[in-house]
Amino acid sequence: MKLGLQLGYWGAQPPTNTGELVAAAEESGFDAIFTAEAWGSDAFTPLAWWGRETRRVRLGTSIVQMSGRAPTSIAMHALTLDHLSNGRVVLGMGVSGPQVVEGWYGVPFSKPLARTREVVEIIRKVLAREAPVTNDGPHHPLPYTGPGAVGLGKPLKPIVHPLRADIPIWLGAEGPKNVAQTAEIADGWLPIFYTPRSAAMYQPWLDEGFARPGARRTRDDFEIAATCHLQITSSEEERRGVIDGLKPVIALYMGGMGAKEQNFHKNVFDRMGYEHLTGQVQELFLAQEREEATALIPDELVEEMHIVGDEGYVRERAAAWEETGVTTLLLSCRDAAEVRRVAEVLA
Structure with missing residues (x-):
């Protein structure tokens, strides 16, 4: 199992220590660095900026929101960065959710599975x-001939010859149909809230995709990159503080991401066996009672989703993730020293 550094997306201001985190990951043997996007910072620019200081690590997006760009535009970003990095790009994409897609990008969210398939097919044609x-x-009709078209659209090939025709495409997917399609058409999967305990739930969905005619990969060469927060602690008091500090983020995704009627993240927690809890957390969170919502998050859920403890515990839990088929563990780290220590402990 390889290690990846999950840089995520920015908050109100750009982070100040990204450069040192990336340098430490490069020096410490991490396989990749990944960036994300929501409705603020984008995923490609930080990879271009910080990736220029690296020579070895893969540069991945986890994830690019497909509705934010035309498929050909996504392909242009990927092929450009792949040339600049000498073939180190991993293109991770996802559909996001209706609040972002329709509220931020101003396009319809309907039929996400069909849209995903089209986007992947177009990008592969470009590459x-x-x-x-x-x-x-x-x-995504090409050429476009619908309402408002002037009728002069011309099929085009990219001017630049892509460095690689097979830039890996990984997809973020949460539900059964989306996970199965990911196993069918993608090179890898970026699950959210994946845990060793919930891993068995996904296996039939993945098997369905691998078994489809024309499936691109098999289980043997398909990558699974799961994100968790890993932190080595030296005392029970420190461990307790880290666990409590992770609860507000879980409450946000469980109760505050997406609309009440359609929160894909909440659905994942339901499938994980926390349906007795998710409705209450959502009600409190949407009522702006965030502290009360956070207080409902149990320790066991945090411990299931993340790896927090002494060195022996961290090694044991990381091995449990690997045993379920995870090929890359994407970790959020606070500083360069933590990156180096994690790499040393898990070497």
């Missing part, structure tokens, strides 16, 4: 550069 890119699908 293959075998013919001018066309697409007959309803979501």
Whole structure:
């Protein structure tokens, strides 16, 4: 199992220590660094900026929101960065949710599975550069001939010859149909809230995708990159503080992300066996009673999702993640010293 550094997306201001984190990951044997985006910072620019100081680590997006750019635009970003990094890009993408897609990007959220398939197909055509890119699908028709078209659209090939036609495409997926499609059409999967205890739930969904005609990968060469917070602590008091500090984030995703009627993250927690809790957390969170919502998050859920403890415990739990098929553990770290220590403990 490889290690990846999860840089995430920015808060109100850019983080001040990203450079030292990336340098430490490069020096310490981490396999990759990953960035994310929500509705603020984008995923590609930090990789271009900080990636220029690296020579070895892979540069991944976890995730690019597909509705934020045309598929050909996503392909342009990927092929450009792949050239600049000498073939180190991992293109992670996802559909996001209706509040962001329709509220921020101003496009319809409907039919996310079909849209995902079209986006992946178009990007692969761009990267293959075998013919001018066309697409007959309803979501991203190329050339566009719909309302408002002037009728002069022309199928095009990228001017730049891509360095790699097979840039890895990993997909963020949460539900059964989306996970199965990911196993069918992608090179890897970026699950959210994946845990060793919940891993068995996903295996039939993945198997369904691998078994489909024309599936791109098999279980043997398919990557699973799961995110968790890993922190080595030296006392029970310190461990207690870290666990409590992680609860507000879980409460946010369980109760405050997405609309009440459609929160995909809440659905994941329901499937994990916390349906007795999720409704209460959501009600409190949406009522702006965030401290009360956070107080409902049990220690066991934090411990299931994250790895916090002494060195022996960390090694034991990391091995448990690896045994479920995780090929890369994406870790959030606070500073360069922590990156180095984690690498040393898990070497």
